[in-house]
Amino acid sequence: MKRIYGLILRASLVVAGLAALVSIYDTFHRNSLKVSETFARRYSYECMSRVADEELERRAKNEYGNFNARLVGCSGTDFYGSPEELLLIRRSGIDKFIPVPKVDFRMMGIDALAAFVIWGIGSLLFGGLLVFIYRVGRWTWTGKWALEEQGKP
Numbered sequence: 001m002k003r004i005y006g007l008i009l010r011a012s013l014v015v016a017g018l019a020a021l022v023s024i025y026d027t028f029h030r031n032s033l034k035v036s037e038t039f040a041r042r043y044s045y046e047c048m049s050r051v052a053d054e055e056l057e058r059r060a061k062n063e064y065g066n067f068n069a070r071l072v073g074c075s076g077t078d079f080y081g082s083p084e085e086l087l088l089i090r091r092s093g094i095d096k097f098i099p100v101p102k103v104d105f106r107m108m109g110i111d112a113l114a115a116f117v118i119w120g121i122g123s124l125l126f127g128g129l130l131v132f133i134y135r136v137g138r139w140t141w142t143g144k145w146a147l148e149e150q151g152k153p
Contacts, residue, residue, distance in 0.1 A: 004134075008127030016120030027108040079151035 002129050005129060008124070008131065012120055012123035015123040016116045019119035020112040020116040023112045024108060059146055
């Protein structure tokens with residue numbers, strides 16, 4: 001029986017490790033898509049109106065969640081958004097853009113750790129359930145329960 005428990009523990013660690021790797025890959029993949037599809041821009045000499053800032057920030061957050069969408073202040077700040085937002089900014093007269101790709105390693109680590117913990121606990125619970133079903137089934141089908149009811153070991 002210890003072999004089965006050891007096997008379940010190893011299998012759950014493998015599942016949790018794979019989940020963490022998939023999470024890291026997914027974070028890199030999402031980030032690379034965002035860097036290629038979105039334009040991280042730095043503008044230094046002109047500022048848009050606050051209404052336009054709020055509108056662009058709202059649209060960026062709606063499109064990408066809070067992960068890579070931020071717009072702070074006016075000059076010298078980074079903006080992460082979509083190509084249509086780039087067009088909106090260009091229409092407002094700002095034309096100096098320097099790409100600033102952003103990789104959030106802290107968030108990637110948190111995602112990977114969460115995936116490892118959640119999938120590890122889940123696979124341990126699933127393995128425990130399988131062992132429980134196996135033991136109850138063996139106890140029932142071998143007739144041990146009938147012998148125990150009669151007082152025989």
